[in-house]
Amino acid sequence: MTDQGSYYVPEQSKLPLGAALGMGTMGFGAAMWVIDGQSATVFFVGLAILAIVMYKWWGIVIEENMNGMVSNQLKHSYVLGMLWFIFSEVMFFAAFFGALFYVRVLVNPWLGGEAAITLFDDTPTDASTANAELLYPGYEATWPPLVTPDQAANGESAKFVGPDQAMSFPGFSSWQRILAWLPLWNTIILLTSSYTVNIAHHAIKEGDRKTFTRWLGITVLLGIVFLFLQAEEYIEAYQHMGLTLDSGIYGTTFFLLTGFHGAHVTLGTIMLLVSFLRGLRGHFKDNDHFGFEAAAWYWHFVDVVWVGLFLIVYVFD
Amino acid sequence: MAHGPSENFFTRWFFSTNHKDIGTLYLWFSFAMFLLGGAFAMIIRAELFQPGMQLIKPEFFNQMTTMHGLVMVFGAIMPAFVGLANWLIPMMIGAPDMALPRMNNLSFWILPFAFAILVSTLFMEGGGPNFGWTFYAPLSTTYAPDTVNYFIFGVHLMGASSIMGSINIIATVMNMRAPGMTYMKMPLFVWTWLITAFLLVAVMPVLAGAVTMMLMDINFGTSFFDAAGGGDPVLFQHVFWFFGHPEVYIIILPAFGVVSQIIPTFSRKPLFGYSSMVYATAAIAFLSFIVWAHHMFTVGMPIAGELYFMYATMLIAVPTGVKVFNWITTMYKGSITYETPMLFCIAFVILFTFGGFTGMMLSIAAADTQYHDTYFVVAHFHYVMVAGAVFSGTAAIYYWLPKWCGRMYDETMGKVQFWLAFIAFNITFMPQHFLGLAGMPRRYSDYGLQFADWNMVSSIGAFMYGGAQLLFLFNVIRTIGWGKPVEDPKVWEGADGLEWTLPTPPPFHTFSTPPVLK
Numbered sequence: 001m002t003d004q005g006s007y008y009v010p011e012q013s014k015l016p017l018g019a020a021l022g023m024g025t026m027g028f029g030a031a032m033w034v035i036d037g038q039s040a041t042v043f044f045v046g047l048a049i050l051a052i053v054m055y056k057w058w059g060i061v062i063e064e065n066m067n068g069m070v071s072n073q074l075k076h077s078y079v080l081g082m083l084w085f086i087f088s089e090v091m092f093f094a095a096f097f098g099a100l101f102y103v104r105v106l107v108n109p110w111l112g113g114e115a116a117i118t119l120f121d122d123t124p125t126d127a128s129t130a131n132a133e134l135l136y137p138g139y140e141a142t143w144p145p146l147v148t149p150d151q152a153a154n155g156e157s158a159k160f161v162g163p164d165q166a167m168s169f170p171g172f173s174s175w176q177r178i179l180a181w182l183p184l185w186n187t188i189i190l191l192t193s194s195y196t197v198n199i200a201h202h203a204i205k206e207g208d209r210k211t212f213t214r215w216l217g218i219t220v221l222l223g224i225v226f227l228f229l230q231a232e233e234y235i236e237a238y239q240h241m242g243l244t245l246d247s248g249i250y251g252t253t254f255f256l257l258t259g260f261h262g263a264h265v266t267l268g269t270i271m272l273l274v275s276f277l278r279g280l281r282g283h284f285k286d287n288d289h290f291g292f293e294a295a296a297w298y299w300h301f302v303d304v305v306w307v308g309l310f311l312i313v314y315v316f317d
Numbered sequence: 318m319a320h321g322p323s324e325n326f327f328t329r330w331f332f333s334t335n336h337k338d339i340g341t342l343y344l345w346f347s348f349a350m351f352l353l354g355g356a357f358a359m360i361i362r363a364e365l366f367q368p369g370m371q372l373i374k375p376e377f378f379n380q381m382t383t384m385h386g387l388v389m390v391f392g393a394i395m396p397a398f399v400g401l402a403n404w405l406i407p408m409m410i411g412a413p414d415m416a417l418p419r420m421n422n423l424s425f426w427i428l429p430f431a432f433a434i435l436v437s438t439l440f441m442e443g444g445g446p447n448f449g450w451t452f453y454a455p456l457s458t459t460y461a462p463d464t465v466n467y468f469i470f471g472v473h474l475m476g477a478s479s480i481m482g483s484i485n486i487i488a489t490v491m492n493m494r495a496p497g498m499t500y501m502k503m504p505l506f507v508w509t510w511l512i513t514a515f516l517l518v519a520v521m522p523v524l525a526g527a528v529t530m531m532l533m534d535i536n537f538g539t540s541f542f543d544a545a546g547g548g549d550p551v552l553f554q555h556v557f558w559f560f561g562h563p564e565v566y567i568i569i570l571p572a573f574g575v576v577s578q579i580i581p582t583f584s585r586k587p588l589f590g591y592s593s594m595v596y597a598t599a600a601i602a603f604l605s606f607i608v609w610a611h612h613m614f615t616v617g618m619p620i621a622g623e624l625y626f627m628y629a630t631m632l633i634a635v636p637t638g639v640k641v642f643n644w645i646t647t648m649y650k651g652s653i654t655y656e657t658p659m660l661f662c663i664a665f666v667i668l669f670t671f672g673g674f675t676g677m678m679l680s681i682a683a684a685d686t687q688y689h690d691t692y693f694v695v696a697h698f699h700y701v702m703v704a705g706a707v708f709s710g711t712a713a714i715y716y717w718l719p720k721w722c723g724r725m726y727d728e729t730m731g732k733v734q735f736w737l738a739f740i741a742f743n744i745t746f747m748p749q750h751f752l753g754l755a756g757m758p759r760r761y762s763d764y765g766l767q768f769a770d771w772n773m774v775s776s777i778g779a780f781m782y783g784g785a786q787l788l789f790l791f792n793v794i795r796t797i798g799w800g801k802p803v804e805d806p807k808v809w810e811g812a813d814g815l816e817w818t819l820p821t822p823p824p825f826h827t828f829s830t831p832p833v834l835k
Contacts, residue, residue, distance in 0.1 A: 007412075007413050007414070007493070009334060009335075009413055009414045009418055009826070010334050010418055010419055011334065012323060012328050012329070012332035012333060012334055013332055013334060013419050013422070014331075014332050015419060015423075016332075016419050016420070016421075016422035016423035016426055017331050017332060017422070017426050019423050019426075020423055020426035020427045020429075020430055021426075021430070023427055023430065023474060023477065024427070024430025024431070024433070024434065024474065026470075027430070027431070027434055027470035027471065027473060027474050028430075028434050028467070028470070030466075030470050031434070031464075031466040031467040031469070031470045034466050034532070034535075034536045035463045035466055036463075057419070073492060073493075074416075076492050077416035077417055077488045077489075077492050077493075078417075080416070080484075080487065080488040080491055080492055081416075081417060081420075081484050081485075081488055084483075084484045084487055084488070084518050085480075085484060087518055087519070088480050088484075088518045088519075088521070088522045089522065091518070091519050091520065091522040091523055092522035092523070092525060092526055094522075094523065094526075095522065095523045095525075095526025095527065095530075095556055095559075096526055098555075098556065098559070099526075099530065099541060099552055099556060102549070102552055102555060103547065103548060103549065103552065107544075107547070107548070107549040107551075107552065108547060111544060111547065135544070136544070136545070145547050148540075148545065148546050148547050149544060149545055149546070149547055150545035150546060158545075159545060159546075160540055160543070160545055160546035160547075244538075245533070245537050245538050245539050246538040246539075248540055248546040248547045248548075249540055249541070249546055249547030249548045250547070251539070252533070252539035252540050252541055252546065252548065255539075256529075256530075256533065256539065
């Protein structure tokens, strides 16, 4: 705790109220949007307000820093803010990973007739078999489930129709199939990008701006390629694999986990892109580059989430 | 840095970056929501005054129970403690302000928008949320009115507000303490808030996850909570209570903090067992993450799960017991005087302990099969929410308001309010234990004749309790406007802590240069 006594308490500001107005408008507009037959205009008005406010807000924070108003103590507040924000993001993903574990480990076998008496002995009992037969007769618990319980019981009239195939690891049968498997490429791309952003980080710490911008630029490009491939994979899923949001719990967990991850990659890419542009303008110094560092931490976080996703959703399914 | 508040009303209250003004905004907003949620409760109790349907339709009754819970938890109690945190934490740790003053104002201003969205659903086609404050699927998904989407985004906004507010509190406590203010010297209110803020950052995103899953199931064809697609409605309960159980400690831990500040003052003794209080708070926070399914004993979990959640839940009584014993031991052989805040705190210790004991009854899985979803549960959580959180919040206002505005409240009126609230509270909620044990289910708009007597008693108590709050409001306004001036920085003879070293009332900016603690 250095610089005690010179903590910068900013003047009154219109920005927080503006941001709240933008968020409130977005929330109201989003609800209008998803309820049938109403337009998305209000949502986008809110988004525009929020975007303008955020642009101005961060502009002011950057300006304050450039003018030397930000003490080391205040900088540490920003560091803490970012770390705890990332922690909250971890917990957001934990909700969806938790849902996946619960469904895979417990619910799916129960729907197939396993007993739920103890966690240690799940041998089907007369009651559990009868239960499963009564609810969704013919449902066999496998993962990934290509046939939903609904489909097993109701055939053609089912609301949830399982996918034709899953996104699973194709196995070691042929190299061509492994090389054509997009998730592997996405993993390589993201891991590489974590490495490149690290090079940029080390470069700026040594004050080497040229290396910094070069490797940061490469990282941004890798992020964009990742998003492009992810979109490609979704098109593939929808058009050729019959894997959609409607195809039962597999499609549900697959799209929500990868979708939220993709949204976070988008956000991370934007953050890195802003850092790149700020780097070109010479905003960062060897001992003062937290705007970039925060983006880099965020990038490592989305990378770690992806490794979890790759192992749990794709490889070991 | 400006030296005083802005002359312009709008600039001062809408564009503020001052922790005291933002704290005031939080507190007034919270009280407005308290009255709104209270009005909903009055409607509920008026309908339940007699058996049969008198005043409102069952559909509207469901909206009232739901909105009462949501408004009280997210609109009244949580913002009240954030308001106290804003006012007190910087003054208690010797900081000039909150760590991130602009984000502080954003955290507040999201709330009016969030609640405008939530409350506006009452006037929309299909009505407001009617699925209970716990919004279990499929009631909140398959069978919900369209307005559930407004509810979902309202919850998202409240979550964003809470997360930003908590990050701010954590950054303040970790980074802004005056030199010498080590962690183990922090006032207990600061400690409890640090741990509460950690809980909030950990579980509000899980709540966001839960409502996002609902949103997807309702509008985009996913099947998180639909067994037909391979999901499970019980999944909702697991995700919700993973948020919901820590949430009840989010509400009560700052209340513990307040009581731990006030009891030593009026006992004229330092808090007994300070470090054990800190460890107990941390232990409660840890346990809160691993006990969630005790809310779901009747849902059909494996026996192993029932047993685990039962025993884990009972463990909570250990650190909570440590706290109760410490409060009592603080009072033991103290020179106690019974000013209004102290009365509320003593009532807190007694009634919260009572609510804790009914919690122990509920934690027994086999017994809970009988109590589950009855008025016994309603009585239990009102003992900890009202006699716990609301009583301590009221105590906090009486205790610190003279410090904040430099004027003393009317002691007689305060005592009258206390006894009115204390008696009315028990008339309202004690009979609900009997109703629940006799089998009256919660959330019903009508009931069998055998429940008539105690329901009428409960309703009479509720109206009295509502009246006591109006007296509280009157006393607060009277104090701020016309109370007898106080000049002593300490206000209370036995008060201890940095906030009492400041002038009364404290200037707009305090501790611009930090004090040094030995």
